[in-house]
Amino acid sequence: MTNFAPTNIDAMTMTEKELSSVVIKFVGDSGDGMQVSGNLFTSTSALAGNDIATFPDFPAEIRAPIGTVAGVSGFQIRFGSEAIYSPGDNCDVLVSMNAAALKSNLNTLKPNGIIIANTLGYDAKNLRLAGYPADADPLGEAVGQGYKLIQVDLTKVAKETLADKGIGNKDIERGKNMIALGLVCWMFQRPLEKVFALTEMRFGKKGDWATWNKMLIQAGWNLGDTLELFDSRYVVKPAPLQSGKYRGIAGNEALALGFIAAAHKSGLKLFLGAYPITPASDVLHELAKYKKIGVDSFMAEDEIAAICAAIGASYGGSLGITVSSGPGIALKTEAMGLAVSLEIPLVVCNVQRGGPSTGLPTKTEQADLLQALFGRNGECPMIVVAPGNPKECFEMAFQAAKLSLEHVTPVMLLSDGYIANGAEPWRFPSMNDLPSIEAKFAHENSPYQPYARDENYVRQWAVPGMKGIQHRIGGLEKEEISGNVSYDPDNHQKMVELRQMKVDKVADFIPELQIINGASKGKLLVLGWGSTLGAITTAVMDAFKQGIEVSQAHLRYLNPFPKNIENVLNNFDNILVPELNSGQLAFVLKSKFKVKIVQLNKVKGKPFLAGEILEKIIEISHGS
Amino acid sequence: MEVDSILAQMEHPVIYTSKDFESDQDVRWCPGCGDYAVLNAVKKVLPQTGKRKEDIVFISGIGCSSRFPYYVDTYGMHSIHGRAFAIATGLKITRPELDVWIITGDGDSMSIGGNHLIHLCRRNPNVNVLMFNNEIYGLTKGQYSPTSHVGLVTKSSPYGVIDTPFNPPALTLGAGASFVARTIDRFSAHLQDTILEAAKFSGTSFVEIYQNCNIFNDGSFENFTNKELKDDNTIIVETGKPLIFGKEHDKAIVLRGHQPEVVALSDVNASNEWIHDPTDFVKATLLAQFGVMTDFPRPFGVFYAKPRPVYDEQFHSHGWVAKDEDIDKIVAGKFTWDVG
Numbered sequence: 034m035t036n037f038a039p040t041n042i043d044a045m046t047m048t049e050k051e052l053s054s055v056v057i058k059f060v061g062d063s064g065d066g067m068q069v070s071g072n073l074f075t076s077t078s079a080l081a082g083n084d085i086a087t088f089p090d091f092p093a094e095i096r097a098p099i100g101t102v103a104g105v106s107g108f109q110i111r112f113g114s115e116a117i118y119s120p121g122d123n124c125d126v127l128v129s130m131n132a133a134a135l136k137s138n139l140n141t142l143k144p145n146g147i148i149i150a151n152t153l154g155y156d157a158k159n160l161r162l163a164g165y166p167a168d169a170d171p172l173g174e175a176v177g178q179g180y181k182l183i184q185v186d187l188t189k190v191a192k193e194t195l196a197d198k199g200i201g202n203k204d205i206e207r208g209k210n211m212i213a214l215g216l217v218c219w220m221f222q223r224p225l226e227k228v229f230a231l232t233e234m235r236f237g238k239k240g241d242w243a244t245w246n247k248m249l250i251q252a253g254w255n256l257g258d259t260l261e262l263f264d265s266r267y268v269v270k271p272a273p274l275q276s277g278k279y280r281g282i283a284g285n286e287a288l289a290l291g292f293i294a295a296a297h298k299s300g301l302k303l304f305l306g307a308y309p310i311t312p313a314s315d316v317l318h319e320l321a322k323y324k325k326i327g328v329d330s331f332m333a334e335d336e337i338a339a340i341c342a343a344i345g346a347s348y349g350g351s352l353g354i355t356v357s358s359g360p361g362i363a364l365k366t367e368a369m370g371l372a373v374s375l376e377i378p379l380v381v382c383n384v385q386r387g388g389p390s391t392g393l394p395t396k397t398e399q400a401d402l403l404q405a406l407f408g409r410n411g412e413c414p415m416i417v418v419a420p421g422n423p424k425e426c427f428e429m430a431f432q433a434a435k436l437s438l439e440h441v442t443p444v445m446l447l448s449d450g451y452i453a454n455g456a457e458p459w460r461f462p463s464m465n466d467l468p469s470i471e472a473k474f475a476h477e478n479s480p481y482q483p484y485a486r487d488e489n490y491v492r493q494w495a496v497p498g499m500k501g502i503q504h505r506i507g508g509l510e511k512e513e514i515s516g517n518v519s520y521d522p523d524n525h526q527k528m529v530e531l532r533q534m535k536v537d538k539v540a541d542f543i544p545e546l547q548i549i550n551g552a553s554k555g556k557l558l559v560l561g562w563g564s565t566l567g568a569i570t571t572a573v574m575d576a577f578k579q580g581i582e583v584s585q586a587h588l589r590y591l592n593p594f595p596k597n598i599e600n601v602l603n604n605f606d607n608i609l610v611p612e613l614n615s616g617q618l619a620f621v622l623k624s625k626f627k628v629k630i631v632q633l634n635k636v637k638g639k640p641f642l643a644g645e646i647l648e649k650i651i652e653i654s655h656g657s
Numbered sequence: 658m659e660v661d662s663i664l665a666q667m668e669h670p671v672i673y674t675s676k677d678f679e680s681d682q683d684v685r686w687c688p689g690c691g692d693y694a695v696l697n698a699v700k701k702v703l704p705q706t707g708k709r710k711e712d713i714v715f716i717s718g719i720g721c722s723s724r725f726p727y728y729v730d731t732y733g734m735h736s737i738h739g740r741a742f743a744i745a746t747g748l749k750i751t752r753p754e755l756d757v758w759i760i761t762g763d764g765d766s767m768s769i770g771g772n773h774l775i776h777l778c779r780r781n782p783n784v785n786v787l788m789f790n791n792e793i794y795g796l797t798k799g800q801y802s803p804t805s806h807v808g809l810v811t812k813s814s815p816y817g818v819i820d821t822p823f824n825p826p827a828l829t830l831g832a833g834a835s836f837v838a839r840t841i842d843r844f845s846a847h848l849q850d851t852i853l854e855a856a857k858f859s860g861t862s863f864v865e866i867y868q869n870c871n872i873f874n875d876g877s878f879e880n881f882t883n884k885e886l887k888d889d890n891t892i893i894v895e896t897g898k899p900l901i902f903g904k905e906h907d908k909a910i911v912l913r914g915h916q917p918e919v920v921a922l923s924d925v926n927a928s929n930e931w932i933h934d935p936t937d938f939v940k941a942t943l944l945a946q947f948g949v950m951t952d953f954p955r956p957f958g959v960f961y962a963k964p965r966p967v968y969d970e971q972f973h974s975h976g977w978v979a980k981d982e983d984i985d986k987i988v989a990g991k992f993t994w995d996v997g
Contacts (some may be wrong), residue, residue: 276997345747507735
């Protein structure tokens with residue numbers, strides 16, 4: 034779709050090209066402000082009415098050695114006049130601040146793509162730090178490979194722009210990201226007044242920097258206007274988005290908001306027990322802001338204390354949640370078992386990252402599914418849900434809380450590093466749009482049996498302070514109905530079955546599995562779960578364009594499965610299951626259903642490229 | 658109706674006896690276990706706290722003592738090993754009006770729950786910790802614990818324990834506890850008084866209770882309970898009183914500089930006399946060390962009680978006060994745009 038190939042038009046004649054979708058990647062040192070440039074450009078694209086997906090990619094080290102490949106930080110944005118489902122496999126424009134950034138990202142630039150390079154970032158020192166030989170000329174080589182190079186001494190322009198402002202050289206040099214932003218805004222004809230307004234919003238509190246950054250952006254814009262660096266400017270028209278009010282949303286923020294909304298709808302206080310861990314900490318940061326409305330955000334001494342405090346809060350009648358990532362979830366395992374045995378509400382969020390052990394803290398993976406389903410001692414079923422994109426993080430956090438409160442049982446939510454930090458436009462709901470949540474409380478001074486159940490096998494939630502129904506609960510096996518400690522063999526069998534039936538019964542309260550693209554019957558269904566939604570959808574759309582018949586469904590509920598899953602699967606000859614693990618959903622599907630599962634697995638700490646999934650779709654379509 | 662409303666206006670409207678706190682469960686500790694004495698003491702103290710049954714919660718970990726909540730007719734949770742402190746912290750933050758008690762043992766609190774205990778002490782929520790110290794793992798049938806003394810032969814230390822034991826009062830004082838006391842199962846009045854003091858104190862009250870395990874570690878505290886031995890081996894510290902002990906009531910502990918010293922009562926004078934002051938942190942830390950200093954009697958009583966800011970008050974948890982509009986605003990965030 035996108036084509037940046039040099040045109041035949043006279044270079045002096047500026048042309049305007051319309052593009053339906055563009056991917057820009059801002060890459061530089063982790064101190065170069067690439068996230069800021071990326072975020073501001075994202076907001077301007079949002080105001081231009083584009084559909085958007087973004088993905089930041091930063092190193093695990095806060096400040097790795099300057100100029101090295103280890104320290105490269107990136108921000109990728111895809112914006113378009115068509116529906117955008119993922120941040121894109123490869124980029125059209127690579128804004129690269131130094132040699133290391135180019136080295137680690139050039140392989141993602143499309144053929145004939147544009148490189149915007151900061152001259153100073155390619156001097157002898159930077160080449161050495163990036164690990165190039167002394168006589169290397171990576172930019173020259175790139176031009177030789179057909180890439181279009183726009184080389185600007187951004188640092189010099191920044192110095193000229195902010196000369197006589199009394200700003201230290203170091204600070205001025207950091208302004209090069211804003212020059213680059215101005216240049217990109219010029220390329221895509223973003224109205225400057227809107228960019229300025231956003232800049233003021235971003236830097237308003239930092240005094241003069243709002244003004245200075247606007248000057249830098251203007252300078253970048255002027256470069257485009259005067260230097261005749263480009264033979265084209267580009268237009269990306271508004272996308273056919275549903276009308277309404279939008280905001281940008283990243284997955285972690287959406288999780289926090291979803292829990293706040295759920296607490297509000299249930300009329301309960303929200304209690305977060307958390308311990309800092311990448312990539313989940315942003316949920317803690319976000320929720321910590323809302324003490325004034327009734328959010329108790331507790332940073333515990335460790336992961337175990339975090340979940341136990343949440344269990345204590347739940348026991349006290351609040352919506353208790355805990356948020357962590359793989360290694361932290363492993364530590365919480367025993368306490369999850371307690372919550373399952375107590376049968377109290379609790380939501381455990383796992384923002385998955387590469388494992389095992391400490392693994393890849395800032396990279397994404399979906400390898401904790403089996404841990405979520407089975408990773409506790411004893412027969413220990415939990416409801417398991419998984420959002421597919423940043424927007425769904427809100428919805429599924431809300432759903433997780435609703436199911437937990439209405440079925441008085443713990444729920445695990447599986448997000449991952451990719452959607453945690455990725456962002457997209459979101460037509461956010463108002464409280465009126467959301468369903469009610471009725472926590473299933475016991476009643477004071479009424480006959481109360483702690484483990485008596487209703488028709489959905491749900492027990493009543495009695496909390497301290499309720500008169501006349503004092504009782505004791507614990508992690509020991511309980512006698513059915515009375516809840517007294519019981520080692521009776523038949524009772525244990527029955528309680529194991531009841532806890533399972535209660536979770537299975539949740540299938541009556543969740544949506545059925547929908548075919549979201551393609552026919553409801555056919556040769557091939559692509560079935561994903563979690564954060565692969567965007568890449569799969571893009572691949573399926575690309576397959577349609579090639580005339581390939583394929584259907585798509587996405588699982589948001591992993592335990593229990595939607596009631597109709599077997600019927601849906603039985604309508605297809607092949608079920609392609611792309612996962613960022615070694616085949617965990619495939620393993621479960623194979624054990625439950627007699628369908629032909631084809632696995633597509635990737636465990637590189639990176640999300641799927643749509644192209645990788647498309648390739649597999651083509652392979653299966655041709656093979657059958 | 659009228660009586661009810663009058664009672665409701667009284668400061669301590671509920672009048673219970675210890676019998677009111679008996680649950681319907683059979684108590685299943687071994688016959689002769691020191692835990693019975695603690696249970697009885699707590700049941701006698703509870704009516705004196707003025708708290709309603711439904712507002713009292715006992716949270717325990719794992720171990721013999723942790724069965725305790727089943728035997729009291731209040732709310733209760735028998736949780737998992739070592740984690741009662743964390744569970745109680747979450748509960749107390751979200752429901753500060755509740756009266757929260759933590760029941761734990763030497764293994765539960767000093768080993769697997771050690772981290773949670775020290776963080777409880779530093780945060781100082783208003784909870785009461787009763788630590789049943791029998792210097793042994795009882796429920797798992799007799800392994801040495803983090804408070805077992807060096808040389809103790811158990812199933813897991815057939816050649817004798819080589820680990821230096823924890824000193825619970827010193828540990829909790831070091832972690833910032835605002836109330837630290839020691840008592841013993843056999844001194845029933847002292848046990849009750851100490852637990853009542855702990856209950857009245859605002860902040861984390863840590864009470865170490867020497868508790869005899871007559872099955873796996875019988876006689877561990879014999880020196881302090883045996884009629885012949887106890888007077889020379891124990892000292893009861895009381896606010897405003899000098900540190901005097903001995904069968905003949907003829908010995909005292911005084912301070913020579915910063916060094917405690919056992920002297921004859923007749924050698925006590927105005928310059929060296931040690932009057933117990935539970936707000937004196939330095940003296941509290943010295944008292945805590947008596948347990949590991951030879952020739953000193955083991956102290957019992959409230960070592961330290963000095964109120965400081967209470968975590969659950971500072972946390973300032975309150976009810977959910979948001980209106981729909983407030984949440985709509987939060988969900989919308991700072992930057993929105995219109996499409997169509």
